[in-house]
Amino acid sequence: MMQPIGTTVNAVPTRTGKVVIPAELQSDVDQFHYAPARRAGDFVYLSGIVAANGDTEPMDAEGFRRELRRVFTLIEQLLAACEARLDDVVELQMFHVFGSDRLALDKAGQLAAIAAVRDEFFAIPYPAAVELAVADLNPDGGLVEIKATAFAPLG
Known part of the structure; x- marks a missing residue:
């Protein structure tokens, strides 16, 4: 499971802003060639972060909520x-694996858990949101991938 960002963050300047790579994600970036977070002018784009169950036993509702809190904290x-x-986030995109044998929740339970945890992090006015069903996610045991776009003017 990915831990919260430590103190080591590599900020790579770009022509329009910067790319942020936490030390914990450097090996993923080296392997898959992506930017975990990228500021481009007044916008910040976050790559998807996956809530996953690395165990083969189904995760219960509370375990899923803890994993979602880890993702939203990251x-x-x-x-x-x-x-x-967080209040700069204008859109969330969520990619769900419904019916996974790694989660002891049905579709309605999965969506309810995500809505409850999302409300711990986002208040009215909420960001726009897209929720899509997908067949599979990387890594194995991926349950939902969440990406975000923020509008955060500097200065």
Whole structure:
């Protein structure tokens, strides 16, 4: 399981802003060639972060909520590394694996858990949201991948 961002963050300047790579994600970036977070002018784009169950036993509802909190906390930390906040998020995109044998929740239970945890991090006015069903996610045991876009003017 990915831990929250530590103190080591590599910020790579770009022509329009910067790319932020936490030390914990460097090996993923080296393997898959992506930017975990990228500021481009007044916008911040976050790559998808996966809530996963690495065990073969189904995760219960509370375990799933803990895993979702980890994902939203990482989103918050990546935004902060790009001089943005959760209330700057204008859109969330969520890619769900419904019916996974790694989660002891049906579709309605999975969506309810995500809505409850999302409400711990986002208040009215909520960001726009897209929720899509997918067949599979990387890594194995991926349950939902969440990506975000924020509008956070500097200065």
